[in-house]
Amino acid sequence: MYESQFLTSEDERDDERQLFVRELSQSHQRIYRCIRTWLPDRNDADDAMQETCLFLWQRFDQFTPGTDFTRWACTIAFKVARRVHEKRRRKQKFQGIAFSDELMTDLRRVQEGNFEYLELRREQLHRCVTSLEAKELNLLYAFYGEDRSIDEIAVDTRQTGRTVYRHLERIRMALYRCVNRRLKLEDRHD
Amino acid sequence: MTEQAMTPDHKFLKLVDAYCNNVLDAQSARHLTDILESDAASRRQFIEYVDLHNELYDHIRLEDYDLNVVLNRLDDDEAGMKRLHRRHMMLASLASCVLCSMLLMSVGYWYIQYAYYFGELLAIANGQLTFRDEPLTVNDRLGFGRLALNDGAATIEIAGRTRFLMSAGSEVEILSRSSMRLTKGNISVQTGGRQIDILVGERKLTNLGTEFSVSLPEGRNSEVQVIQGALSVGNQEKSESSMASSHISSGQGAAMGTRKGETVDSLPFNPCTFLSPTELVETIDKFESSRIAHSLREMKLNRTEGLVLRHSFEDVTLSSKLALNQAEGKLSFGEGKIIDATPTPGRHAHANAMHFRGGSFEDRIELTPEDSAQLDATRPMTVLMWVRAERFEHRFSRLISRGRGSELSWAIWFRRQDRVLGLGYGPTKPDNIVADVPIVDGKWHQIAFTFDPTIDGETNISFYFDGELVNQTAAKTTSTTAPLVIGNCQEGESWNGFTGDIDEVSIFNRVLPAEELKQLMQ
Numbered sequence: 280m281y282e283s284q285f286l287t288s289e290d291e292r293d294d295e296r297q298l299f300v301r302e303l304s305q306s307h308q309r310i311y312r313c314i315r316t317w318l319p320d321r322n323d324a325d326d327a328m329q330e331t332c333l334f335l336w337q338r339f340d341q342f343t344p345g346t347d348f349t350r351w352a353c354t355i356a357f358k359v360a361r362r363v364h365e366k367r368r369r370k371q372k373f374q375g376i377a378f379s380d381e382l383m384t385d386l387r388r389v390q391e392g393n394f395e396y397l398e399l400r401r402e403q404l405h406r407c408v409t410s411l412e413a414k415e416l417n418l419l420y421a422f423y424g425e426d427r428s429i430d431e432i433a434v435d436t437r438q439t440g441r442t443v444y445r446h447l448e449r450i451r452m453a454l455y456r457c458v459n460r461r462l463k464l465e466d467r468h469d
Numbered sequence: 470m471t472e473q474a475m476t477p478d479h480k481f482l483k484l485v486d487a488y489c490n491n492v493l494d495a496q497s498a499r500h501l502t503d504i505l506e507s508d509a510a511s512r513r514q515f516i517e518y519v520d521l522h523n524e525l526y527d528h529i530r531l532e533d534y535d536l537n538v539v540l541n542r543l544d545d546d547e548a549g550m551k552r553l554h555r556r557h558m559m560l561a562s563l564a565s566c567v568l569c570s571m572l573l574m575s576v577g578y579w580y581i582q583y584a585y586y587f588g589e590l591l592a593i594a595n596g597q598l599t600f601r602d603e604p605l606t607v608n609d610r611l612g613f614g615r616l617a618l619n620d621g622a623a624t625i626e627i628a629g630r631t632r633f634l635m636s637a638g639s640e641v642e643i644l645s646r647s648s649m650r651l652t653k654g655n656i657s658v659q660t661g662g663r664q665i666d667i668l669v670g671e672r673k674l675t676n677l678g679t680e681f682s683v684s685l686p687e688g689r690n691s692e693v694q695v696i697q698g699a700l701s702v703g704n705q706e707k708s709e710s711s712m713a714s715s716h717i718s719s720g721q722g723a724a725m726g727t728r729k730g731e732t733v734d735s736l737p738f739n740p741c742t743f744l745s746p747t748e749l750v751e752t753i754d755k756f757e758s759s760r761i762a763h764s765l766r767e768m769k770l771n772r773t774e775g776l777v778l779r780h781s782f783e784d785v786t787l788s789s790k791l792a793l794n795q796a797e798g799k800l801s802f803g804e805g806k807i808i809d810a811t812p813t814p815g816r817h818a819h820a821n822a823m824h825f826r827g828g829s830f831e832d833r834i835e836l837t838p839e840d841s842a843q844l845d846a847t848r849p850m851t852v853l854m855w856v857r858a859e860r861f862e863h864r865f866s867r868l869i870s871r872g873r874g875s876e877l878s879w880a881i882w883f884r885r886q887d888r889v890l891g892l893g894y895g896p897t898k899p900d901n902i903v904a905d906v907p908i909v910d911g912k913w914h915q916i917a918f919t920f921d922p923t924i925d926g927e928t929n930i931s932f933y934f935d936g937e938l939v940n941q942t943a944a945k946t947t948s949t950t951a952p953l954v955i956g957n958c959q960e961g962e963s964w965n966g967f968t969g970d971i972d973e974v975s976i977f978n979r980v981l982p983a984e985e986l987k988q989l990m991q
Binding site: 308309312315316319320321374375376377378379381382385386389390393397400401404405408419423444448451452454455458 | 479482483486488489490491492493494495498501502505506509512513515516517518519520521522523524525526527528
């Protein structure tokens with residue numbers, strides 16, 4: 280009896296693990312994106328992602344199958360990121376960004392409240408990207424698609440890192456305005 | 470995409486962009502936090518922008534877009550780039566060819582101008598300079614080869630800095646940009662601090678200073694005059710080479726024997742300057758005590774209008790000829806003879822005068838009657854000479870005269886009786902024009918008389934001493950066939966010789982005004 284109960288529990292555990300792995304693999308990128316919203320530094324984001332995955336597995340029993348795993352995971356990730364900011368605030372000599380709990384909560388609320396709107400923006404963003412000039416697209420692809428650093432691109436293009444950064448910044452801001460413009464146009468059409 | 474104006478929105482987005490790229494500094498981080506905490510709209514923009522950034526991170530893959538659209542544009546751009554590249558390559562090749570051609574031409578021009586023809590004739594006065602036996606004119610280029618100057622003086626520049634002055638009859642062989650061989654005559658060299666070697670025979674003179682002269686008189690050993698700076702003399706390869714036969718003198722004219730390799734430091738002296746032909750002649754004073762200076766000075770005087778006789782007593786050991794104007798105002802040499810008078814240091818260093826013993830000696834310089842014919846007191850004439858008297862020897866000690874006794878036309882003399890200097894004229898009972906001047910003081914003095922015939926048959930005679938008018942009169946003068954004699958009277962029953970030195974006797978066929986006399990005195 281004990282053995283059969285044990286085996287049953289093991290099987291359930293395996294099923295649970297498989298489910299977790301499946302959900303996590305499907306949502307991994309989006310969870311990572313959630314973390315990166317609060318922790319733009321890659322190292323910080325990787326650490327937080329690792330910690331988030333541990334938390335997710337430890338609390339996976341709290342997850343209700345059939346609901347949105349990504350949203351649940353992002354809530355956990357947010358808490359992890361908030362703890363990182365809290366630690367930063369405690370460090371008196373910390374020079375980077377350290378949001379307060381209130382601000383992070385407000386921002387999180389904005390993020391969740393605009394979930395669909397942000398989806399719309401992403402669709403428009405892809406259209407805006409295709410309207411970029413070839414050299415801008417190449418630069419964007421080199422930085423985001425090939426995951427090359429600004430310094431590496433600067434060496435290849437025989438420019439300074441500052442010039443490359445300014446160029447990327449201009450492209451991103453132009454894309455941001457492009458998305459805004461497109462959404463306004465769609466509003467008018469509606 | 471054009472840069473947006475720096476609106477508050479734009480500044481905020483730049484902060485957010487910096488946040489996304491983790492490049493916020495502490496101050497900007499605080500600023501961003503303040504904005505986000507105080508403005509709800511900013512919080513929304515923040516989330517939108519960060520989401521855009523993240524979306525780019527997650528989905529910027531070519532396969533995420535309309536591949537045809539993107540790739541076609543990329544292809545078009547690539548093709549365009551290739552076309553542009555080809556065009557640029559062609560233009561670059563063309564430009565390279567043009568540049569190479571220009572470079573080659575420049576190199577060729579440089580080689581011709583500065584490597585092969587590295588010298589230039591800057592100025593020439595009274596003569597012709599030949600380079601490789603071809604005549605040169607001012608500004609002509611020159612390089613390796615033989616330079617010869619037949620008359621006058623010429624200034625040549627080598628390699629942009631070294632200048633040298635050639636005097637009449639000089640020959641120089643340019644060996645390199647920094648060496649030349651003096652084969653004849655004399656040169657003065659001004660190097661501007663650059664080292665230059667002058668080869669004279671077997672000896673090499675290496676300039677260590679800025680200025681020196683080298684003279685190679687015919688049949689004599691070379692002489693070197695350091696005008697400014699220092700000069701080492703000798704041939705290091707020939708240890709037995711001796712400078713005993715050579716001669717280095719200072720700018721002050723003091724001579725000293727030197728040994729091989731000995732260096733003579735400079736003495737205070739005006740530097741040489743090398744200027745235009747006119748300036749060349751005008752600047753002779755700067756060559757004071759230079760042998761070349763003397764020839765330049767002579768050249769300047771020879772250019773003076775109306776000069777019919779000039780005796781500077783140079784090269785008297787080589788020639789007894791006198792400079793005479795025989796035709797068309799051009800100086801040439803007339804026949805004459807020097808009897809017993811001997812050369813002595815003249816007014817200028819490296820220039821001779823003639824010493825006359827006076828008394829009963831026959832010391833004199835005598836022209837032929839033919840050459841003397843035009844030196845007549847009945848015509849416009851100026852007689853100019855420099856005199857350094859030793860003593861009053863005779864009743865009349867003649868400095869220069871034409872005729873004696875009944876043949877006398879004019880004579881300049883000292884009168885012992887009253888110790889005056891004067892001019893006698895008139896054949897039978899010479900009338901005199903005299904002045905009480907300090908003639909016997911061991912110094913050089915300039916004496917000048919002008920003869921200016923008037924329409925009433927008389928001649929205005931003016932007497933100048935050291936450039937100042939000291940007496941004048943109007944008198945009747947006569948001609949003579951007697952020869953001109955310097956330092957004495959014509960041969961007769963006795964001699965009335967002058968005791969002292971005479972230098973630079975000049976006679977003009979016009980009346981020189983006082984100002985011009987003063988200038989000549991300079």
